[in-house]
Amino acid sequence: MAEHPDARDRAARRRVTEPRDHGHDRLTAQLRRAGCVFAEDEARLLRTEAPDDDVLEGWVRRRVAGEPLETIVGWAEFSGHRVVVEPGVFVPRRRTEALVDVARELVRTGAVVVDLCCGSGAIGRAMADVATVYAADVDPAAVACARRNLPPDRVFHGDLFDALPAALRGRIDVVCANTPYVPTAAVASMPREAREREPRATLDGGPDGLDLQRRVATEVTRWLTPTGSLLVETSAAQADAAAAIMQASGLRPRIHHDDERDAIVVIGSAQG
Known part of the structure; x- marks a missing residue:
């Protein structure tokens, strides 16, 4: 998202x-x-x-x-x-491939990865050859689409971590959370095909664009392994604020710039 x-x-x-x-x-x-x-x-x-x-x-x-x-x-x-990709589901962007590249550098054989706010499940699909992938989304249409791209029994419907099986708590190596991060006031200036054809909830991240990232960062530490990481995509203008959110939640943040894709990924590592 x-x-x-x-x-x-x-x-x-x-x-x-x-x-x-x-x-x-x-x-x-x-x-x-x-x-x-x-x-x-x-x-x-x-x-x-x-x-x-x-x-x-x-x-x-x-x-x-x-x-x-x-x-x-x-x-x-x-x-x-x-x-x-089905109508009414967020269309994966090429810049999000930068998040996948970072995630692949962090995982080892047998790793557990969660594609949170998964949309079509594109991130999970890209990680499936190197990790055991689970995915979740609050939108039933997105869940149905993701189940066409990933093993259906590993795609869950629900609000963030509430959707996941309790057995995953403390066992996740990487959470990839491509949350919506467009500030509410900026949604109206987006291209027509995005603002009219994709669900607003996949775009609108609240007043500063970081509402959902705050929720994810607050909850994620209970789900990560002691060496696990949270990855989010954001804009250059929001990167420092996103890193501060992770630090306030007990994660050690760093910011990854992908100039080729014009992408920013913020990584929060557990300090367990």
Whole structure:
């Protein structure tokens, strides 16, 4: 959850090689008129994925109306995986791959990882080859989608840690919590497809954007192993405040900058 879509993020997921023709040019022009910044890449993907012309026509209408490309074709590329994305579920952003990279550096064979506020379960899917992954979300639609990307019996519905089995308490090596972190007042300025097509609860992080991060940091220490870590994504402007939240909760914070993805990950390590 969090952060509005970055056009560069999406373009990086949409490049498909296909011979250029007049139909492609017409579709590109139509998408460009609708305001799609990377219209040519989107046109290639829509034409490649559509099983026939009737479906393609319907998909184009939906895209022109502002629906995210990923929910139209039904997937997003994330950290080397094709992740199922359903309408009404937060679309994973490429910048969140930075959080995955940090998490993978922290885990060893047999580690337990929780994808909290999981949305589609993209983070959990990217971690599943190196850890035993559990996931949770308060939104039933997100849980249903995540169960298509992860083992269904490891995806739970509920509010933050209340959703998880009690047996995981004290056994989690890494909690990845991609909480919403857009300040309430900034939601109105987000791109149309985000603010109108994705649940507001996946975007709005409260007055300063950090409400849910405070809750997670307060509760997480009871669930982590003595050497476990909490990872959150945030903005550059919020990084110091997010680190202070972790420190106040008894975690040792550090801030990771990923310049290539324009991403900030704040890591809070248990000091047990």
